[in-house]
Amino acid sequence: MDIKTFLILGGYGNVGRVLTRLLLQETNVRLVLAGRNFEKAKAAADQFNNLFEGNRVTGMYADASDLEDLRQIFKGVDFVVVASSTAKYTKEIARTALEAGCDYIDIHFGPKIYATLHSLAEAIKNAERCFITGGGFHPGLPAALIRYAGQYFNRMEKAIVGGVMNVEFRNYESSESTIIEFVEEVVDFQPFFYKNGKWRKINIMSTKDLVVMDFEGEFGKRQCTPLFFEELREIPVIFPTLNQTGFYMAGFNWFIDYFVFPFIFISLKLFPKILIKPMSKLMKWGLTTFSKPPYGLVMKLEASGEKNGKLKNIEIQLSHKDGSFFTAIPVVACLLQYLDGSIRKPGLWLQANIVEPNRFMQDMKRMGIDVKVQDKNGNGR
Numbered sequence: 525m526d527i528k529t530f531l532i533l534g535g536y537g538n539v540g541r542v543l544t545r546l547l548l549q550e551t552n553v554r555l556v557l558a559g560r561n562f563e564k565a566k567a568a569a570d571q572f573n574n575l576f577e578g579n580r581v582t583g584m585y586a587d588a589s590d591l592e593d594l595r596q597i598f599k600g601v602d603f604v605v606v607a608s609s610t611a612k613y614t615k616e617i618a619r620t621a622l623e624a625g626c627d628y629i630d631i632h633f634g635p636k637i638y639a640t641l642h643s644l645a646e647a648i649k650n651a652e653r654c655f656i657t658g659g660g661f662h663p664g665l666p667a668a669l670i671r672y673a674g675q676y677f678n679r680m681e682k683a684i685v686g687g688v689m690n691v692e693f694r695n696y697e698s699s700e701s702t703i704i705e706f707v708e709e710v711v712d713f714q715p716f717f718y719k720n721g722k723w724r725k726i727n728i729m730s731t732k733d734l735v736v737m738d739f740e741g742e743f744g745k746r747q748c749t750p751l752f753f754e755e756l757r758e759i760p761v762i763f764p765t766l767n768q769t770g771f772y773m774a775g776f777n778w779f780i781d782y783f784v785f786p787f788i789f790i791s792l793k794l795f796p797k798i799l800i801k802p803m804s805k806l807m808k809w810g811l812t813t814f815s816k817p818p819y820g821l822v823m824k825l826e827a828s829g830e831k832n833g834k835l836k837n838i839e840i841q842l843s844h845k846d847g848s849f850f851t852a853i854p855v856v857a858c859l860l861q862y863l864d865g866s867i868r869k870p871g872l873w874l875q876a877n878i879v880e881p882n883r884f885m886q887d888m889k890r891m892g893i894d895v896k897v898q899d900k901n902g903n904g905r
Contacts, residue, residue: 527552527553527554528553528554528602528603528863529553529554529555529556529600529601529602529603530547530553530554530555530556530601530602530603530604530605531555531556531558531597531598531601531603531604531605531626532544532555532556532557532558532605532607533558533559533586533588533604533605533606533607533608533610533617534558534559534606534607534608534609534610535555535556535557535558535559535565535568535583535605535607536557536559536561536564536565536567536568536583537559537607537608537697537702538696538697538698538847538848539607539631539660539848539851539852540557540559540568540607540608541568541848542846542848542849542851542852542853543605543607543852543855543856544557544568544572544581545572545575546852546853546856546891547856547859548572548575548576548580548581549576550856550860550891551859551860551863552580553580553603553863554580554581554582555569555572555580555581555582556581556582556583556584556597556601557569557581557582557583557584558583558584558585558586558597559585559586559608560585560586560587562583562584562585564583565583565584565585566583567583568581568583569581569582569583570583584597585597588608588610588613588616588617589613589616591616591620594616594617594620595620595623595624598620598621598623598624598626599624601624601626602626602627603626603627603628603629603862604617604621604626604627604628604629605628605629605630605631605855606628606629606630606631606632607631609699609701609702609704609705609706611632611634611636611637611705611708611709612705614630614632614637614640614641615640615643615644618640618641618644618648618655619644621653621655622644622647622648622651622653625651625653626653627653627654627655627656627862627868628653628654628655628656629655629656629657629659629855629858629859629862629875630656630657630658630659631659631660631664631851631855632657632658632659632709633660633662633663633706633709633710634705634708634709634712634713635712635713635714635752635754636709636712637657637658638657638658638754638874641655641657641872642872644872645871645872648870648871648872649870649871649872651870652870653870654862654867654868654869654870654871654873655871655872655873656858656862656873656874656875656878657872657873657874657875658753658754658755658874658875658876659854659855659858659875660851660852660854660855660875661687661821661823661850661851661854662687662751662753662771662773662823663753663754663755663874663875663876664755664854664855664858664875664876665685665823665842665854665876666685666687666753666755666756666771666823666825666876667753667755667756667758667759667874667876667877668755668854668875668876668877668879668881668884668885669685669823669825669840669842669881670683670685670756670759670763670769670825670827671759671762671876671877671881672840672881672882672884672885673825673827673838673840674762674763675882676827676831676836676838676899677827677829677830677831677836677838678829678830678831678832679765679829679830679831680763680765680766680827680828680829681765681766681767681768681828681829681830682766682767682768682769682826682827682828682829683759683763683766683768683769683825683826683827684735684737684768684769684770684771684772684825684826684827685770685771685772685823685824685825685826686735686737686739686746686748686771686772686773686774686823686824686826687748687771687772687773687774687821687822687823687824688739688743688746688748688773688774688821688822689773689774689776689821689847690743690776690777690815690816690817690818690819690820690821691811691815691819691821691847692815692817692819693808693811693812693815694812694815696847696848698808700801700804703804703805703807703808704800704801704804706804706807707788707792707800707803707804707807708792708800710785710788711788711789711792711793713751713752714751714752715728715749715750715751715752716750716752716770717733717750717752717768717769717770717772718756718759718760718766718768718769718770719767719768719770720767720768721767723752723757726749726750731747733750734747734748734749734750734772735747735748735750735772736748737772737774737824737826739774739822739824739841740841742817742818742820743774743818743820743822746774746775747774747775748772748773748774749772749773749774749775750770750771750772751771751772751773752770752771753771753876754874755874755875755876755877756769756770756771758877765829776810776811776815777810777811777814777815777816778814779810779813779814780807780810780811780814783810784806784807784810787803787806788803788806788807791803819845820843820844820845821843821844821845821846821847821850822841822842822843823841823842823843824839824840824841824842825838825839825840825841826838826839827839827840834901835901836899836901837899837900837901838897838898838899838900839896839897839898839900840895840896840897840898841894841895841896841898842888842893842894842895842896843893843894844892844893844894849892849893850893853888853891853892853893854875854884854888854893855875856887856891857879857883857884857887857888857891858875858878858879858884860887861879861880861883861884866880867879867880
């Protein structure tokens with residue numbers, strides 16, 4: 525079997541380093557860690573080569589804003605993993621990957637990424653490349669969780685997924701560009717949920733469209749707001765008996781939720797170019813200053829319907845203490861299926877929709893995500 529070379533843009537960042545560790549642990553691929561800081565890329569490569577046999581990691585300089593630089597670094601690469609804050613260069617990276625004959629996955633949050641890649645969908649398919657977008661946990665997990673839950677029902681009527689994330693941000697190394705990209709993506713979020721046959725937008729003047737989910741343990745009950753991801757669009761098509769579905773996210777902390785978010789939404793709608801940097805600094809300060817224990821990430825699905833003529837209620841909960849691992853593990857679980865050829869097919873795909881959900885869940889559990897499945901009409905496991 526040929527040994528493939530994976531290029532990880534942002535390979536020495538928080539998520540990039542976990543991706544590197546897991547890919548070295550789980551596969552035989554060779555890795556190129558690249559970014560605008562060559563010293564950090566080389567230091568990370570040297571560190572991983574000391575930890576794993578085979579000298580499989582190389583550090584290189586890469587600037588996503590420089591097309592010629594991208595062309596040079598993509599030479600000899602089979603697969604590109606975008607784990608860097610380079611959302612505004614998505615089209616340039618994708619086109620260069622097509623020119624170089626590379627397949628692709630990204631870990632981005634905002635809806636503009638999918639729209640950009642969708643404009644290249646025909647070219648991707650014609651080039652017989654496999655492009656996967658929406659990697660990570662949100663997006664990346666909600667639709668996969670619902671697909672996984674489908675096996676427990678003859679008729680699934682409700683399937684909602686909730687998430688809570690509380691990270692010790694002061695321990696994360698975040699560049700200005702990373703925070704700016706995060707703020708831009710949050711401002712662009714789409715508050716849609718599916719109910720009674722159609723996608724609906726939240727009524728911001730009321731709390732009736734919010735849901736309260738019990739994440740149990742340290743996090744307990746949290747009020748959650750709908751957050752639409754493209755991966756969810758086809759869920760009512762796959763499960764036409766669904767009356768309600770969607771993804772709902774709990775807030776960060778009281779200061780961010782009730783002061784920073786409203787202020788940022790208003791400010792950036794009025795003066796986006798002028799205020800983006802100061803608003804990003806405010807966001808970072810609010811996250812590092814007011815985020816308090818318990819730390820961790822939880823994603824929970826609540827599904828109900830019918831099985832063999834009887835009412836059925838299922839809860840599935842995924843959790844991890846570390847945000848970088850909770851992001852990287854689903855990506856690697858997806859790439860394991862790509863590498864064995866089972867999901868490698870031409871076109872543009874979403875991580876949550878292309879993976880085989882049973883193996884996906886098993887591999888995530890094996891790599892460290894805590895998975896709990898509870899039959900509310902019977903026993904948990």
